[in-house]
Amino acid sequence: MRALTEGQLLQEWESCAGRRPVVRAVALAAVAGGHTFAEASDLPLGTRDALLVDLRTACFPGDLECLARCPGCGEDLEVSVPVSDLRQPAAQEYEATLALGGMRVRYRVLTSRDVLAVAPSDPDARCRLVRRCVLDVSGGPAPEELAAEVVEAVAAALSEVDPQADIRLDLTCAVCGHAWAAPFDVPAHVWADVDACARGLLAEVHALAKAYGWREEDILALSPARRHFYLEAIGA
Ligand SMILES: [Zn+2]
Known part of the structure; x- marks a missing residue:
């Protein structure tokens, strides 16, 4: 890429x-x-x-570079995360079946279209989102009538099917030693x-436009090396 x-x-x-x-x-x-x-x-x-x-x-x-708050002592920790830690296997199967009691719930992985369809202000957003990915239920109620614990079980199963969608970092607090998956x-x-x-680029445009009266498109057309030369020249 x-x-x-x-x-x-x-x-x-x-x-x-x-x-x-x-x-x-x-x-x-x-x-x-x-x-x-x-x-x-x-x-x-x-x-x-x-x-x-x-x-x-x-x-x-x-x-x-990011901040994580320790759930043990409340300390804000600076964490440096290698990008390689953020890669997980891609979903191999887009559909799966979960057996729960006498029920079999067939579901598919979530997409952004599902997230877009649920208003974030909806107090029931999480349930609605998970129910969208239930394709059918045998031996149980309709998807929209599934009990909250079944919805939670499907939600947990979703992250197993599509682990890249649920990244967790294993962190240990340097202050209190608490370990958790953030x-x-x-x-x-x-x-x-x-x-x-x-914002950094626009700040550069602002500084150069103010100093030289150049237009935004002309400043952005400069190579970064030339732009940085002029920025140094005006002491920005
Ligand atoms: Zn701590």
């Missing part, structure tokens, strides 16, 4: 700013994989997130990198 050009990065940042996290994730995965937005919406969540990890590797080489939000971290990079 090739890195985004500065122009692509700014375009994605501009069109995704203020949108729901799932919209940002799909838009970036679409660019990364050469898909339309609709095609990327139908990818299993793990396949989408693998594209985001690849995009991140291509655009911003190096570990991810969920890691791949799309949020990739977006944070895109956001920081776009």
Whole structure:
């Protein structure tokens, strides 16, 4: 995968700013994989997130630096995450069956289209989301009437079928020694990198435009090396 050009990065940042996290994730995965937005919406969540990890590797080489709060003592820990820790096997099967008591629940992996269909403000969002991926139930009620514990069992099974969609980091607190598996939000971290990079570029444009009166498109057309020369020259 090739890195985004500065122009692509700014375009994605501009069109995704203020949108729901799932919209940002799909838009970036679409660019990364050469898909339309609709095609990327139908990818299993793990396949989408693998594209985001690849995009991140291509655009911003190096570990991810993030903060994690220890559930044991509340200390905020600085964590450096190698990108290789974020790769899991891709889903091999898009459908699976879960046997629960006398019930057999056939389900499929979740896609961003499912996430887009559920309002985040819905207090029942998690249940609605999981029920969307239930294809049929034999020996039990209709998918929309499944009990909460069955929904939770399907949710747990989903991360086994599509492990790339549920990244967890094994962390140990340096202060109290507590060890835990911290969920890691791949799309949020990739977006944070895109956001920081776009804001950095615009700050460079601002400094040069102010100093020389150049237009934005002319500043962005300069190679990074030339731009940095001028930025140094004005002491920015
Ligand atoms: Zn701790």
